[in-house]
Amino acid sequence: MQQANRLRPFFENITFDRDDNELILNFGPQHPSAHGQLRLMLHLQQEQITKAHPDIGYLHRGMEKMAENMIYNEFMPTTDRMDYIASSSNNYGFALAVEELIGLDVPRRAKVIRMMLLETNRLMSHLFWLATTALDIGAMTVFLFAFREREYLMDLIEDYCGARLTHAAIRIGGVPLDLPDNFIADLRKFLDKLPENIKDYEDLLDTNRIWLMRMENVGVISKEMALSWGCSGVMLRASGVEWDIRKEEPYELYDEVEFNVPVSDKGDNYARYKLYMAEMRESAKILYQAIDMYEGTGLELMAHAPQYISAPKIDIMTQNYSLMQHFVLVTQGMRPPVGEVYVATESPKGELGYYINSQGGAYPYRLKLRAPSFWHTGILTDLLPGHYIPDVVSIIGTTNIVFGEVDR
Amino acid sequence: MRAYTPKDDVQKKPYYTDRYWVAPQVAKSDVSADAVFAADLEAIKAKFEVLDAYIQVKQMVVVINAVDNFSVIELLKNELEYNQLSEMSAIDWLADEGKFEIFYQMLSMSKRKRLRIKCKIDEKESLSSVSSLFRSADWSEREMYDMFGVVVNNHPFMKRILMPDDWEGFPLRKTYPLQGDEFAQWYEVDKIFGKEAREIIGPENRDPARVDRYDTERFSRLGHEVPRGADISQGEPDTPLVYQEEGGVFLIQKFDAEKSVVISDRDR
Numbered sequence: 001m002q003q004a005n006r007l008r009p010f011f012e013n014i015t016f017d018r019d020d021n022e023l024i025l026n027f028g029p030q031h032p033s034a035h036g037q038l039r040l041m042l043h044l045q046q047e048q049i050t051k052a053h054p055d056i057g058y059l060h061r062g063m064e065k066m067a068e069n070m071i072y073n074e075f076m077p078t079t080d081r082m083d084y085i086a087s088s089s090n091n092y093g094f095a096l097a098v099e100e101l102i103g104l105d106v107p108r109r110a111k112v113i114r115m116m117l118l119e120t121n122r123l124m125s126h127l128f129w130l131a132t133t134a135l136d137i138g139a140m141t142v143f144l145f146a147f148r149e150r151e152y153l154m155d156l157i158e159d160y161c162g163a164r165l166t167h168a169a170i171r172i173g174g175v176p177l178d179l180p181d182n183f184i185a186d187l188r189k190f191l192d193k194l195p196e197n198i199k200d201y202e203d204l205l206d207t208n209r210i211w212l213m214r215m216e217n218v219g220v221i222s223k224e225m226a227l228s229w230g231c232s233g234v235m236l237r238a239s240g241v242e243w244d245i246r247k248e249e250p251y252e253l254y255d256e257v258e259f260n261v262p263v264s265d266k267g268d269n270y271a272r273y274k275l276y277m278a279e280m281r282e283s284a285k286i287l288y289q290a291i292d293m294y295e296g297t298g299l300e301l302m303a304h305a306p307q308y309i310s311a312p313k314i315d316i317m318t319q320n321y322s323l324m325q326h327f328v329l330v331t332q333g334m335r336p337p338v339g340e341v342y343v344a345t346e347s348p349k350g351e352l353g354y355y356i357n358s359q360g361g362a363y364p365y366r367l368k369l370r371a372p373s374f375w376h377t378g379i380l381t382d383l384l385p386g387h388y389i390p391d392v393v394s395i396i397g398t399t400n401i402v403f404g405e406v407d408r
Numbered sequence: 409m410r411a412y413t414p415k416d417d418v419q420k421k422p423y424y425t426d427r428y429w430v431a432p433q434v435a436k437s438d439v440s441a442d443a444v445f446a447a448d449l450e451a452i453k454a455k456f457e458v459l460d461a462y463i464q465v466k467q468m469v470v471v472i473n474a475v476d477n478f479s480v481i482e483l484l485k486n487e488l489e490y491n492q493l494s495e496m497s498a499i500d501w502l503a504d505e506g507k508f509e510i511f512y513q514m515l516s517m518s519k520r521k522r523l524r525i526k527c528k529i530d531e532k533e534s535l536s537s538v539s540s541l542f543r544s545a546d547w548s549e550r551e552m553y554d555m556f557g558v559v560v561n562n563h564p565f566m567k568r569i570l571m572p573d574d575w576e577g578f579p580l581r582k583t584y585p586l587q588g589d590e591f592a593q594w595y596e597v598d599k600i601f602g603k604e605a606r607e608i609i610g611p612e613n614r615d616p617a618r619v620d621r622y623d624t625e626r627f628s629r630l631g632h633e634v635p636r637g638a639d640i641s642q643g644e645p646d647t648p649l650v651y652q653e654e655g656g657v658f659l660i661q662k663f664d665a666e667k668s669v670v671i672s673d674r675d676r
Binding site for chain 2 (some may be wrong): 010057058060062064065066068069070100101103215225227228229230232240243248249315332333335336337338339340341342343344351353355357358359360361363365368374375378379381382401407
């Protein structure tokens with residue numbers, strides 16, 4: 001009898017049952033195309049999957065617990081570690097939730113900068129998705145191309161906040177910094193070239209026989225299934241539900257910019273791929289408009305609310321009362337009013353929601369992170385049966401799950 | 409006498425609170441302010457007992473009895489067009505009133521409205537599952553069980569989801585310390601090497617801010633430098649205070665180490 005709890009060779013990866021010919025295969029948690037720490041227990045009949053159990057928790061860091069023991073501003077860098085492919089969107093979701101709780105009004109320039117950051121992050125995330133999924137399918141060129149473009153965006157973000165991956169670039173009440181001098185010119189240069197780049201990817205993939213065989217009519221999610229499983233973002237829109245939180249419940253200045261919400265009713269991998277490509281074009285459109293909006297804004301970057309938000313640096317350095325406020329806010333933290341709030345934002349992966357229950361203390365009483373990838377992993381339970389092993393890789397690819405977010 | 413620390417809530421507390429400070433409230437408005445919510449509330453009230461209902465930050469909150477949770481959500485789904493369960497989880501109020509508060513965050517895409525259903529249950533009480541209405545509740549309820557120990561009836565696969573299956577304790581309860589309890593300290597040692605290896609390996613250090621004053625491998629001892637890895641548990645050699653910069657230290661004109669005194673008496 002083998003014991004699982006000793007460091008001895010233990011063949012847990014494979015069990016073979018003679019009677020019914022069923023093979024149980026462990027896919028992950030260290031599988032390179034599992035996009036992180038996903039473990040799938042697959043019941044197989046030959047190559048066909050009859051049952052699938054996604055097993056998660058290998059990256060669980062207890063962020064909700066950590067949030068209960070941190071002041072609000074302290075938690076901001078932790079949110080970076082959720083969806084680390086597009087960390088500003090996590091920062092933003094949290095900042096927005098606390099702002100709604102307090103009832104803060106953010107200056108217009110901060111809103112424009114935030115929108116730029118969010119859309120840049122969306123582009124980064126979609127490019128990363130394209131690169132890794134294409135690599136899983138075997139399209140190495142697309143991987144290299146997409147990573148090249150993503151690198152330019154990371155340089156842009158680095159120019160803005162100094163970090164490439166975990167940005168912490170958004171504060172509760174605004175943004176910490178104005179755009180650097182070269183930012184808009186660089187962004188414009190990137191955006192001008194983007195349509196060409198997207199066309200390059202599409203030329204490589206759209207009519208590629210292998211790509212089509214792995215993508216078309218694979219991983220079909222029906223509309224009912226997508227709604228029932230709490231899918232959001234591209235996973236929902238590919239199944240024929242036109243629902244984009246930026247459009248339906250506009251936050252920031254999304255009601256002032258023009259963009260389309262691409263929808264498909266196919267629900268398969270290929271539809272999701274097409275939507276990601278279309279969304280990149282829409283993001284570029286929004287960014288162009290944001291650049292134009294930036295010009296006419298005032299200089300203020302942070303909301304004025306001395307009880308919750310530190311004064312600008314110049315006031316802190318020159319005025320005694322601002323310095324005292326700042327000291328209290330840094331050491332003790334802000335104390336939002338008693339109440340609760342759930343705020344959903346459209347992150348690149350889907351609906352990113354923050355539920356905050358505040359009891360008027362410096363620490364949130366309860367903070368629930370609603371990460372879209374959690375349910376996009378859950379849906380694999382119902383989605384995988386009937387498919388074959390190679391489809392698993394492409395389906396995991398197009399669900400676009402990130403495990404920092406699934407496990408939190 | 410040691411300061412009393414409550415055992416029923418070991419989460420971090422602010423070290424100072426103004427005794428005259430009264431926390432402000434997030435505004436709650438009456439449901440009648442919004443026609444769509446008012447109609448929804450009427451439909452719920454017609455069949456079930458509603459303990460409280462209000463609108464807070466653009467969303468309606470409806471407090472119901474825990475026994476009605478399945479039927480209320482069924483009503484919301486089938487008749488009131490709330491077609492997605494975005495989120496559900498629990499809040500631990502055990503220290504205050506011995507109850508868990510369960511919330512269901514619903515979304516109606518046709519009405520563009522979000523609504524929150526809330527109910528309270530006792531610690532040992534269980535709840536009926538809504539996973540037959542919304543598949544997304546399957547994983548949420550498992551997470552709720554994993555984190556709080558709230559058992560859900562009629563669930564197809566009630567098992568821990570984020571923590572290991574053989575974990576003890578429920579991490580998001582207020583009684584559970586941030587750094588983990590004693591079980592957590594020994595979990596990996598026991599699992600990988602067995603209990604008999606406990607003495608050799610020692611407990612897992614789960615406090616990232618922990619400083620061991622005798623550890624000279626990983627901690628530099630500023631002002632009390634000793635060779636790396638030196639054993640100082642039996643006392644340590646005096647470190648002579650000398651300045652090593654060539655040509656003296658910037659801004660310090662004269663410094664005589666012999667004549668300088670280290671003040672040990674605080675009151676001096």
